[in-house]
Amino acid sequence: MNGGNRGARGALAAVGLAAAVALTITGCSSAKPAPTEAGAAGGSLVVGVTSDPDTLFPWKATQFQAVNVLQNLYGTLTEFDADLNVVPGLAESWEASEDGLTVTFKLREGVTFADGSTFGSEDVKFSLEAIAAEATAAVASTSLASVAGIETPDEQTVVLTLSAPDAALPANLAVINMAMLSSDDTEAELNTTPNGTGPFVLEDRKASQSLTLAKNDAYWGDAAKLDTVEFRVIPDESSIVSAMQSGNVQLAVFDDPLVAQTAESGTVTVEKTPQLSYHALQLNARRGDLADVNVRLAIQCAVDRQEVLDTAALGEGEVTGPITSPAYRSDPDARPCPERDLDEAAKYLDKAGKSDGVTIKTIVSQGEYATSVNEAQNLKAQLAEANITLELEVLESGAFVDRWIAADFDAAVALNGGRPDPDGMYGRYFTSTGNLNQVAGYSSPELDALFAEGKQSSDPDERKDIYAQISENLEDNAAWIWLFTSYSYTAASSEVQGFTPMANGSLQYLRTTTVN
Numbered sequence: 001m002n003g004g005n006r007g008a009r010g011a012l013a014a015v016g017l018a019a020a021v022a023l024t025i026t027g028c029s030s031a032k033p034a035p036t037e038a039g040a041a042g043g044s045l046v047v048g049v050t051s052d053p054d055t056l057f058p059w060k061a062t063q064f065q066a067v068n069v070l071q072n073l074y075g076t077l078t079e080f081d082a083d084l085n086v087v088p089g090l091a092e093s094w095e096a097s098e099d100g101l102t103v104t105f106k107l108r109e110g111v112t113f114a115d116g117s118t119f120g121s122e123d124v125k126f127s128l129e130a131i132a133a134e135a136t137a138a139v140a141s142t143s144l145a146s147v148a149g150i151e152t153p154d155e156q157t158v159v160l161t162l163s164a165p166d167a168a169l170p171a172n173l174a175v176i177n178m179a180m181l182s183s184d185d186t187e188a189e190l191n192t193t194p195n196g197t198g199p200f201v202l203e204d205r206k207a208s209q210s211l212t213l214a215k216n217d218a219y220w221g222d223a224a225k226l227d228t229v230e231f232r233v234i235p236d237e238s239s240i241v242s243a244m245q246s247g248n249v250q251l252a253v254f255d256d257p258l259v260a261q262t263a264e265s266g267t268v269t270v271e272k273t274p275q276l277s278y279h280a281l282q283l284n285a286r287r288g289d290l291a292d293v294n295v296r297l298a299i300q301c302a303v304d305r306q307e308v309l310d311t312a313a314l315g316e317g318e319v320t321g322p323i324t325s326p327a328y329r330s331d332p333d334a335r336p337c338p339e340r341d342l343d344e345a346a347k348y349l350d351k352a353g354k355s356d357g358v359t360i361k362t363i364v365s366q367g368e369y370a371t372s373v374n375e376a377q378n379l380k381a382q383l384a385e386a387n388i389t390l391e392l393e394v395l396e397s398g399a400f401v402d403r404w405i406a407a408d409f410d411a412a413v414a415l416n417g418g419r420p421d422p423d424g425m426y427g428r429y430f431t432s433t434g435n436l437n438q439v440a441g442y443s444s445p446e447l448d449a450l451f452a453e454g455k456q457s458s459d460p461d462e463r464k465d466i467y468a469q470i471s472e473n474l475e476d477n478a479a480w481i482w483l484f485t486s487y488s489y490t491a492a493s494s495e496v497q498g499f500t501p502m503a504n505g506s507l508q509y510l511r512t513t514t515v516n
Helices: 011-021 064-070 121-132 237-245 257-263 293-302 305-313 342-351 372-384 397-405 422-430 445-456 460-476 508-512
Strands: 044-049 078-080 086-088 091-096 102-107 147-154 157-162 200-206 210-215 228-233 251-254 268-274 278-283 358-366 388-396 411-416 480-485 487-493
Touching: 044 237, 064 228, 086 091, 102 121, 121 147, 121 157, 237 251, 237 257, 237 487, 251 257, 257 268, 257 487, 278 293, 293 342, 293 358, 293 372, 293 388, 305 372, 305 480, 358 372, 358 397, 372 388, 372 411, 388 397, 397 411, 422 445, 422 460, 445 460
Parallel strands: 044 228, 044 251, 358 388, 358 411
Antiparallel strands: 078 086, 091 102, 102 157, 147 157, 200 210, 210 228, 251 487, 268 487, 278 411, 278 480
16 A cells, blocks of 8 residues: 555554534634635636435435535534534533533524524424434434533524533534424425535535535634535445546545545645544344354454454454443453453353354445445455354445344444543443434343433543443343444545545535535
């Protein structure tokens, strides 16, 4: 791999401190991203993507391609900056009471939705109550579990009453699944006509072909520099490289390091950014043989994670445990069978009464990220040597998301997005009342208590210890098989300037990008 044009940004090193800072529940600094080198405003940028967004409704978006588009259309009360510090968004400041049971947000004035209507406290109350409501089926509803009441004393003020202190709340409000919507809008309307407060508005969409955003001249922050951004659907990453070489695409973010290597040329540079997202073999502990912890531990012991990483991603990444944020990062050696051990795997199968082996039906996404099928095939080959058969079912990304959300699988080869705060990352999966607990298929009273302690503590050292215990619990019970973290590879033509890749994979800095 030619390293001449690549440079890891060291973003994850910064996240360690950033996440700790994010624990504060008072915010008042500027929300505007730090300016980066950029050229003249104006012009159009074409971004190559492998899939069309499967939804335009931000509260239910889980597909990476959908999230990347929606981050540019909608606004959140808080935001992450380039180093994943929590900074103001639609709320210009917030402050917690001394006992931590009340948080008061001051909203920006002069913010409007794309349809011209005014954003205010009633929209925040509507949005938060709807996200929290079970009937909405919002994917981040668990992040509001501590919110017991919402008051709007005036148009620019929102007061949240909490059932217990919640140190994770500012960071949890910064994800696009917590986007603020107009109280006049419905899911059906927004799936065809997005109405956000972000730096861009939807200009045009051709299903399965392209989606074009236009600059929002009424945006509350610094106006986007580009006139338009087109997300052009090109089904595989190698074809996107060809499109870049012919000048039809100017920017793309690749998962496959081999493809990224081929993208580099005299006119295209590739920037390598370590990611918080993690690759995992997700096990549904409520299905068949996987309900037995001994079967799950047998799988854990039969997998050489480094081999999966080497095979699927050219070794570009790190073997990981559950928590990927450096401030709370899990020790990947602190698990049963830190190295592959087929003898131990056989012992666990014996304990389960499955000495002759088990068969696990496994869904695999094709199209959402490039390394999925290679990961699955390597896992299948390794596990076969332990009398564990993976029956692979490869699905188009939209179909995979539907099956995944419905927990209609025994196991799933998945790439999940990571977050700076581990509560937002895992509370919705591994607490008994978590809104995605059916996807995880695993919870326990011990985990429920630990997650509650983690939210209530604002002491960074205490939280670090709590989340280490959570990580240990997940590994000891082989809730999932955590594999590795990898990189994103941002390929940009020479005329593109001002784009900042982020460790959480966000494309929010399209707002500062120029193309000349």
